[in-house]
Amino acid sequence: MTYCLAIQLHDGIVFASDSRTSAGVDHVTTYRKMHVFDRFEDRIFVLLSAGNLATTQEVLSRIQRDLETDRGAQSLGSVPHLSDAARYVGELSHAVQSRYAAALEKVGQTGEVTFIVGGQIRDQPQDIHLVYPQGNFISASPDAPYLQIGETKYGKPILDRVIVPGLNLEDAARCALVSIDSTIRSNLSVGPPIELAIYEKGELALSHHLTLKRNSPYYVSLQKHWNQGIRRAFETLPRFDWE
Amino acid sequence: MTYCLAIQLHDGIVFASDSRTSAGVDHVTTYRKMHVFDRFEDRIFVLLSAGNLATTQEVLSRIQRDLETDRGAQSLGSVPHLSDAARYVGELSHAVQSRYAAALEKVGQTGEVTFIVGGQIRDQPQDIHLVYPQGNFISASPDAPYLQIGETKYGKPILDRVIVPGLNLEDAARCALVSIDSTIRSNLSVGPPIELAIYEKGELALSHHLTLKRNSPYYVSLQKHWNQGIRRAFETLPRFDWE
Numbered sequence: 001m002t003y004c005l006a007i008q009l010h011d012g013i014v015f016a017s018d019s020r021t022s023a024g025v026d027h028v029t030t031y032r033k034m035h036v037f038d039r040f041e042d043r044i045f046v047l048l049s050a051g052n053l054a055t056t057q058e059v060l061s062r063i064q065r066d067l068e069t070d071r072g073a074q075s076l077g078s079v080p081h082l083s084d085a086a087r088y089v090g091e092l093s094h095a096v097q098s099r100y101a102a103a104l105e106k107v108g109q110t111g112e113v114t115f116i117v118g119g120q121i122r123d124q125p126q127d128i129h130l131v132y133p134q135g136n137f138i139s140a141s142p143d144a145p146y147l148q149i150g151e152t153k154y155g156k157p158i159l160d161r162v163i164v165p166g167l168n169l170e171d172a173a174r175c176a177l178v179s180i181d182s183t184i185r186s187n188l189s190v191g192p193p194i195e196l197a198i199y200e201k202g203e204l205a206l207s208h209h210l211t212l213k214r215n216s217p218y219y220v221s222l223q224k225h226w227n228q229g230i231r232r233a234f235e236t237l238p239r240f241d242w243e
Numbered sequence: 244m245t246y247c248l249a250i251q252l253h254d255g256i257v258f259a260s261d262s263r264t265s266a267g268v269d270h271v272t273t274y275r276k277m278h279v280f281d282r283f284e285d286r287i288f289v290l291l292s293a294g295n296l297a298t299t300q301e302v303l304s305r306i307q308r309d310l311e312t313d314r315g316a317q318s319l320g321s322v323p324h325l326s327d328a329a330r331y332v333g334e335l336s337h338a339v340q341s342r343y344a345a346a347l348e349k350v351g352q353t354g355e356v357t358f359i360v361g362g363q364i365r366d367q368p369q370d371i372h373l374v375y376p377q378g379n380f381i382s383a384s385p386d387a388p389y390l391q392i393g394e395t396k397y398g399k400p401i402l403d404r405v406i407v408p409g410l411n412l413e414d415a416a417r418c419a420l421v422s423i424d425s426t427i428r429s430n431l432s433v434g435p436p437i438e439l440a441i442y443e444k445g446e447l448a449l450s451h452h453l454t455l456k457r458n459s460p461y462y463v464s465l466q467k468h469w470n471q472g473i474r475r476a477f478e479t480l481p482r483f484d485w486e
Binding site for chain 2: 155178183185187218222225228238241242
C-alpha cells in the first residue's frame with residue numbers, strides 16, 4: 001500500500017508521501033510516490049500516486065513523452081488550467097488501466113491508480129485534485145482542506161484535529177509527518193523514507209523538498225517529541241470519579 | 244459501521260464500544276453493541292458485536308434461550324473454558340448467517356458479524372477472543388494486547404502508542420475512549436453514546452460499566468483535555484532548520 005496526502009492552505013500547499021511499495025508479499029521495495037514537475041517558467045505540478053506500480057510508471061512515462069513532443073498535443077506544459085491537468089492525468093491513467101484490464105482481471109487484479117495532482121499555473125489559484133482510477137476527480141474545500149490517497153484512515157484523526165486552512169505551512173508539514181508516522185507505526189505496508197514538499201503560493205517553485213529516512217535526525221526527533229507529547233496529553237486526561 | 248475494542252491487561256480487561264447503527268443510509272439509529280452476561284456465580288462474559296444487526300440480535304436471542312433451557316445443552320453457563328464460549332458464539336453466528344446467506348447474496352449483502360468474546364471462568368485465566376464471521380477465532384497476545392472490530396483503523400495509532408499489558412485499568416480505559424473519540428470525529432458511521440466496561444481480574448463481575456453520551460460531563464472534559472494536549476504536543480514538535 002501507500003499513504004500520500006496534500007494539504008491546501010491559505011499560504012500554499014504541503015505534499016507528503018511514504019515510499020513503501022509491495023508487489024506481492026515477497027517483493028517489498030522502495031519507490032518514490034511524489035513526482036515533481038517544476039521545469040516550467042509559468043507553472044508547477046506535484047503528482048502523488050497510490051496503486052498499481054506498472055500503471056503509475058506508464059502514466060509518468062507518457063506525461064514525460066507528451067512534454068518532450070509538445071507540438072500542439074495536450075501536455076502538462078500546455079494545459080490552460082489546473083483542472084485540465086487533473087483531467088489529462090485521469091485520461092492517461094484510465095487509458096493505461098484499460099489496456100491491461102482484461103489480462104489483470106483473469107488473475108483477480110486491477111491496475112488501478114489514484115493520483116493527487118496539485119500545483120499552480122501562472123496567477124491562477126493554486127489547487128489540489130484527487131483523480132480517481134476512473135479518471136474523474138474532486139478538489140479540496142475549505143471544510144475539507146486536505147486530500148488523502150492509499151491507506152488513509154490511520155492518519156486521518158490527527159489531520160481532523162489540527163488542520164485548518166489558516167495554518168502556516170511548516171505546522172501543516174509537521175502535521176502531515178505525524179499523520180504519516182502514525183500510519184507507519186500501525187500498518188506494515190506503509191514505510192519510510194517520507195517525502196515532503198512545501199509549495200508557497202505564487203512562487204511556481206517548491207520552497208522545500210525533503211526526504212526523511214528512518215534515521216534522519218529530524219524524523220527521529222519529531223517521533224520522540226510526538227511520543228512524549230502524546231504521553232503528556234494522556235497524563236492530563238481527567239480521572240474517573242472513583243479514582 | 245461500528246467500532247468496538249477490548250484490551251487485555253495484567254490487571255483485567257477493558258471493553259469499549261460505540262452505539263451507531265446504520266441499516267442503509269436513511270435508517271441510522273442507536274443500538275448497544277456491548278452485551279454483558281454476569282448473572283452467573285462462577286463466570287462472566289462480555290460480548291461486543293460489529294456487523295449485521297439482524298444476525299447479532301438472533302445470536303443474542305439464541306444465547307439467551309440456551310441459558311434458559313440449560314438442560315445438558317451447550318450454553319454460556321455450561322462451557323468449561325472461555326475458548327469454548329468463543330467457539331459456541333462462532334457456531335451460533337455462522338449458523339444464523341448461513342440461514343439467510345442465499346437470500347442476502349441476491350441483494351448483494353451478507354449477514355456477517357464479528358464478535359469479541361471476553362471474560363473469565365472461575366480461576367481460569369481471563370481472556371479476550373475475536374470471533375470471525377466464519378466462526379473461527381483468535382485471542383490477544385502480549386505483543387498485541389488488544390482486539391478491535393468494525394471501523395478499526397482510525398483508532399489504532401493511539402492504541403499502538405500507549406497500550407502495554409502493564410498499563411492500569413483506568414489509563415487503558417481512557418485510551419480506549421480516546422481511540423473511539425478519534426474514530427467518531429473522523430468517521431460519521433461511528434457515534435456516541437460510548438459504552439465502557441472495566442473488569443478486574445478474578446472478580447467475576449464488572450467493577451465499572453458506564454454509558455457516556457455526547458454531552459456527558461466526563462466525555463466532554465476528556466475531549467477538551469485531549470484536544471488541548473494534542474495541540475500542546477504539536478507545539479513542542481521540533482522546528483525545521485530553516486524556521
